Amino acid sequence: MAVSDTVAASDAGAPRKQRFSSDLPQVWIGMALIAVTGFLPSFLGNSYWVHTFQLVNIYIAAAIFQNFLFVDAGQKSFGQGVILGLGAYVTAIFFGLHDYSFAMAAAIGLGAAALGGLLFALPALRVQYFHLGFVTLSAAIVFPQLLMTLDRWTNGINGISVEMPELHHEIGLGLSPLTILVAVYPMLALWVHYFIRRSRLGRQMRVAAISPEGARSLGIKPGLMRFTAFVIAAIGTGICGILYLPTVAFVSPQGFNVELSFVFFFAVVVGGRGQMLGPIIGIWIVFILPNIALAGFVEYRLLIYGFLTLVTVILFPDGVVGTIERWRARRGVAGRGEQAFRVDAFLDRLKGDRVAEPSGNVAIEVRGGTKKFGEVIAVNEVDLTVREGEIHGLIGANGSGKTSLLNVLSGLSRLDSGSFVINGREATRLAADRIANMGVGRTFQTPRIYPQFSLWENLKVGMDARTGDTGSDMDALARALEQEFSEDSAELLSHGQRRLVEVMRTVLKEASIILFDEPAAGLSQSERANFSRLVRFLSRQMGKTVILVEHDLDLVWGIADTITVMEQGRIVASGNPEAVAEDPAVQHMFIGGRRA
Amino acid sequence: MLLEITVIVVRGIAIGSIFAMIAMSFNIVHGATGILNFAQGNMLVLGGFAAYFLANAAGLGWWLLMLPVAGILIAILVAFQGWVTLLPLRSSVEQDSWIISTVSVSVILGAAVLVTQGPFTYTVQGVVPSFRILGVRTPGAYALAIGCMLFWFFAMRIFLRKTFLGLAISALRQDFDAARAAGLPVRRLQIVAFAISGLMIGTAGFLVAPVISVSSDAGLRYVLNGFVAAVVGGIGSNLGTLIGGPLVGVVGMLTAYKIGGAYQDLASLLLLIAILMLRPQGLFGRSSARRV
Numbered sequence: 001m002a003v004s005d006t007v008a009a010s011d012a013g014a015p016r017k018q019r020f021s022s023d024l025p026q027v028w029i030g031m032a033l034i035a036v037t038g039f040l041p042s043f044l045g046n047s048y049w050v051h052t053f054q055l056v057n058i059y060i061a062a063a064i065f066q067n068f069l070f071v072d073a074g075q076k077s078f079g080q081g082v083i084l085g086l087g088a089y090v091t092a093i094f095f096g097l098h099d100y101s102f103a104m105a106a107a108i109g110l111g112a113a114a115l116g117g118l119l120f121a122l123p124a125l126r127v128q129y130f131h132l133g134f135v136t137l138s139a140a141i142v143f144p145q146l147l148m149t150l151d152r153w154t155n156g157i158n159g160i161s162v163e164m165p166e167l168h169h170e171i172g173l174g175l176s177p178l179t180i181l182v183a184v185y186p187m188l189a190l191w192v193h194y195f196i197r198r199s200r201l202g203r204q205m206r207v208a209a210i211s212p213e214g215a216r217s218l219g220i221k222p223g224l225m226r227f228t229a230f231v232i233a234a235i236g237t238g239i240c241g242i243l244y245l246p247t248v249a250f251v252s253p254q255g256f257n258v259e260l261s262f263v264f265f266f267a268v269v270v271g272g273r274g275q276m277l278g279p280i281i282g283i284w285i286v287f288i289l290p291n292i293a294l295a296g297f298v299e300y301r302l303l304i305y306g307f308l309t310l311v312t313v314i315l316f317p318d319g320v321v322g323t324i325e326r327w328r329a330r331r332g333v334a335g336r337g338e339q340a341f342r343v344d345a346f347l348d349r350l351k352g353d354r355v356a357e358p359s360g361n362v363a364i365e366v367r368g369g370t371k372k373f374g375e376v377i378a379v380n381e382v383d384l385t386v387r388e389g390e391i392h393g394l395i396g397a398n399g400s401g402k403t404s405l406l407n408v409l410s411g412l413s414r415l416d417s418g419s420f421v422i423n424g425r426e427a428t429r430l431a432a433d434r435i436a437n438m439g440v441g442r443t444f445q446t447p448r449i450y451p452q453f454s455l456w457e458n459l460k461v462g463m464d465a466r467t468g469d470t471g472s473d474m475d476a477l478a479r480a481l482e483q484e485f486s487e488d489s490a491e492l493l494s495h496g497q498r499r500l501v502e503v504m505r506t507v508l509k510e511a512s513i514i515l516f517d518e519p520a521a522g523l524s525q526s527e528r529a530n531f532s533r534l535v536r537f538l539s540r541q542m543g544k545t546v547i548l549v550e551h552d553l554d555l556v557w558g559i560a561d562t563i564t565v566m567e568q569g570r571i572v573a574s575g576n577p578e579a580v581a582e583d584p585a586v587q588h589m590f591i592g593g594r595r596a
Numbered sequence: 597m598l599l600e601i602t603v604i605v606v607r608g609i610a611i612g613s614i615f616a617m618i619a620m621s622f623n624i625v626h627g628a629t630g631i632l633n634f635a636q637g638n639m640l641v642l643g644g645f646a647a648y649f650l651a652n653a654a655g656l657g658w659w660l661l662m663l664p665v666a667g668i669l670i671a672i673l674v675a676f677q678g679w680v681t682l683l684p685l686r687s688s689v690e691q692d693s694w695i696i697s698t699v700s701v702s703v704i705l706g707a708a709v710l711v712t713q714g715p716f717t718y719t720v721q722g723v724v725p726s727f728r729i730l731g732v733r734t735p736g737a738y739a740l741a742i743g744c745m746l747f748w749f750f751a752m753r754i755f756l757r758k759t760f761l762g763l764a765i766s767a768l769r770q771d772f773d774a775a776r777a778a779g780l781p782v783r784r785l786q787i788v789a790f791a792i793s794g795l796m797i798g799t800a801g802f803l804v805a806p807v808i809s810v811s812s813d814a815g816l817r818y819v820l821n822g823f824v825a826a827v828v829g830g831i832g833s834n835l836g837t838l839i840g841g842p843l844v845g846v847v848g849m850l851t852a853y854k855i856g857g858a859y860q861d862l863a864s865l866l867l868l869i870a871i872l873m874l875r876p877q878g879l880f881g882r883s884s885a886r887r888v
Contacts, residue, residue, distance in 0.1 A: 126876050129692075130695060133695055133699075134824075135868060137634075138865040141817060141820065145862070149859070262699075262703060266700070300707070300711060303708060309696060309697075309699075310697055313693050313696045314684055317693060
């Protein structure tokens, strides 16, 4: 009770915090901008601008999906023009050449675009990073070539004309159905992007994009996330292609060359990567500027795209909107020092009456585990048993194989021989995300903090990874954390606080086994004491099993129930702290006090 | 039949050795910086333009003199590009701005050539006369391409293993932080790596100018085929490029003869997807220890 009082009191006392994310206001501004540019020319009866902004708005929608793919999923695609082209061309073929109804043709066109997305997405299951950049760029080069060569179906260089007069008829206020459609669609795309970003899927995608290992330790499959993102973007961009057809009334191979893909990509960079408004401002600059304002210099168009993008990357890497947003965010920043993130108050909520003791059950058992990196044997024939609910210290000099063993246990690397069991289930060959879903959580030597997320979202990705139902006290804890931290930045946290955030994330994940990789490194004396209490709490109050890889021997001896000593990949001693301290094999570690 | 196979194999290997050289020029920069230069294909084409403007239909002596000149000009250009590319990486948390900057440089170079030279393909007269293999007339530049590939393969092998500068660049490949801690001027070495890749690709472009497409839009196609060659061989492995390059070249030729020239790039794309799905580390790639 006392806890919620202090939370409420601090809320009332503090001034209202500035919003952490400006996504929502940006969506509203974006809607307004699209509405003005989309409808105003019709009201004024200027048919040139009506047509121009119809095309601009379609490109904005395509750039919005590029933005989503680029930042939320971390995938650099140079082939979104192909997806748009597939949607437009296939619709044109069935509608214009084979007299299908437009709805039917559009459905087939959308299917083709989605298939194109699948072509990009399949390699994304296996690889990432620059590989997909080359795959998509290849596709952007091959696509117009195929449109030319497959002229039996595509009409080759002559292209396909279509007429859809009913979409161009005015239905009031100077507006045609087409004008309304192509203005509403990018608005819709903004909302789709916004809601995906706020969803569990969106958060998991972003975690996977920033830190694949961090994602896998939260039960996320990065490949699947990339795959899903490509398919979502393909469907969204395919619809742009369908809208392109009635707008331009003509498709030809030259309309879908690699330049189109570059326009979308460069627009996102220039406008501001990841910003909701970025694609709108970006298309205005990248597309309107060279094509309309400098229409006399059409041949310089590509040169202008290239220079704008290069200059942006080097001088304003955040792009136009991103630079403004950074300035806004910086204005509102006030470090909260020690108060920025503390967990004691929140943990009090979880304090039960019970006091857990290590049980006789086995949580983790490794048998003959060996891990080699080339010639180096990092983990050598290791047998290790960790009891449920105990704090198991794993110590040894640098390079003795502790972290390698931890990586094996969390599934990030695989044993070359031997096996291990987690909670009675064989886990030797399981992928990291499967092991995470068995209730294993871990921290990393460098805490995985995602600055794009608010402090609360940084914690919430732990909750997103939960596999079972939660208790009501956990929900109450989550609500309190949300209230306190939803508008805070995680970027200014000290190292110790970042560490706590990571621990808290595993608590919210409700992991039953927590692996700590050198958690005390870089912590101050008082932070170490707090951390010791926290680990004790996790074990004794919450009944969690803890494996602690650590160099601070005082800390380990202070809290561990069992200690295992590794040397050159082998286990040289293991047992209760008193026995291990007496073991001649480890005496040399204590020279000059208990610090290794 | 034999004739056809000879043509496919000889031309495939020769064109493929151009891809192999692009892949090798990728490797030196990738090893030193983690960057893959998307503009490398344009640099090859610029080497071709250098041959056109400096030594078209020239005598052997002048041609030989202009070869290092072309190489050095491209090396300076690539080194400058490298310097620009590395600028934002100095402090930024985000380490992948290079994809955007090298792609935009590629677009700028292609557009600059288009604006100044027009959308034409330039013909460069070869200095080395054509010869016959099994009765098939073969342009001399094909032999130069294969020779150039082998020259740079062995030159890089010696450079990276025997010279101080080469060993320092190899050290970057192992571990940036350790190299910096050991007192190596990391940024300068990285720019040297860019310059060497420029020297490599500039001389290659100069030598093979008679048999490549010297035009504004060709750069992207070369860089993509070069990338496929690098991936097939395993990124970072020069030995792999000796296999990967010719393989990509022969597959392209085979496609051109059996299905049609317009499908060559499609064949490379499908080869790329297949290798990424089946063996993403390539033929000679190593799976390295994961860093956590």
